Amino acid sequence: MANILIVGATRGLGASLANNYASQESTTVYGTTRAMAGPSNLNEKIVWIPTIDVAEEGVGRKLVNQLGVLGGGGGMVESGRVTFDVVIITAGYFATEDFVNGPKWDEQVKMYTTSAISPPFIVHSLFRAKNITNGSKILLISSESGSITLRHEKEGGGNYGHHASKSALNMVGKLLSLDLKEHGIIVSILHPGFMRTEMTKGVGFDKYWDDGGAVTPNEAAKSLVEWAEKLDISKSGQYWAPRGPRDIGTADVMIGTDLPTPLQLPW
Numbered sequence: 001m002a003n004i005l006i007v008g009a010t011r012g013l014g015a016s017l018a019n020n021y022a023s024q025e026s027t028t029v030y031g032t033t034r035a036m037a038g039p040s041n042l043n044e045k046i047v048w049i050p051t052i053d054v055a056e057e058g059v060g061r062k063l064v065n066q067l068g069v070l071g072g073g074g075g076m077v078e079s080g081r082v083t084f085d086v087v088i089i090t091a092g093y094f095a096t097e098d099f100v101n102g103p104k105w106d107e108q109v110k111m112y113t114t115s116a117i118s119p120p121f122i123v124h125s126l127f128r129a130k131n132i133t134n135g136s137k138i139l140l141i142s143s144e145s146g147s148i149t150l151r152h153e154k155e156g157g158g159n160y161g162h163h164a165s166k167s168a169l170n171m172v173g174k175l176l177s178l179d180l181k182e183h184g185i186i187v188s189i190l191h192p193g194f195m196r197t198e199m200t201k202g203v204g205f206d207k208y209w210d211d212g213g214a215v216t217p218n219e220a221a222k223s224l225v226e227w228a229e230k231l232d233i234s235k236s237g238q239y240w241a242p243r244g245p246r247d248i249g250t251a252d253v254m255i256g257t258d259l260p261t262p263l264q265l266p267w
Helices: 012-022 059-070 105-128 160-183 198-202 217-230 251-255
Strands: 002-007 027-032 047-049 086-089 137-141 186-190 239-241
Touching: 002 012, 012 027, 012 086, 012 217, 027 059, 047 059, 059 105, 086 105, 086 217, 105 160, 137 160, 137 217, 160 186, 186 217
Parallel strands: 002 027, 002 086, 027 047, 086 137, 137 186, 186 239
Antiparallel strands: none
16 A cells, blocks of 8 residues: 655645545545645545644644654554655745845745745654655655756746745755665655646736646646656656656757656756
């Protein structure tokens, strides 16, 4: 039996990932929610871990404590402790910024905390509690927007917190991969694709959906599940776009044409 943990599982990509895994036989899915209970519109097999907010200090300790209360939830338990085959950290926050109106302090703090500060605390706590062990796979959902190489005047500046917090997450993922390699734990840093979500719509990016090749969260989730299944230690600490360059607007001018799928991204 496989155990999956989705951090940020209530909507968008996280919800699609939770539903996808929960539909598979012999798989137990744990999903975090900031609320007291998970949404009723998702697969009833999902085991919800309530009141987990990645923007709060102590989120890692709280997560493992909640897991201890939940127990195995039907999944594989080792000495009374659930061990995860795959952990996906996909919780995100996006606020737009531009140079004319200026950067936004509080919004940047929230973006950095959500994207780059909380993941090492979560991973460290899971490791210390032995919820991740040899063979576990950690997928950190980043974005091509975190690549410095891919930035170009074609798309301009602005959105400082969004881009820089994803760059910081990329660094966190690389460093975690070095720390966890000797323990046989894999860390994969991923651009899931440009998606048609409430988050991108909320910042006005829905006007780019058609021209930008945006996909549904279900389509992106399917690609990530397939990626996780084939992932091995040789790709740990690397930055990839499982769906290739199709929705990366600057790929052609910055790294060339006729690019492969999946595509390893430049930092």
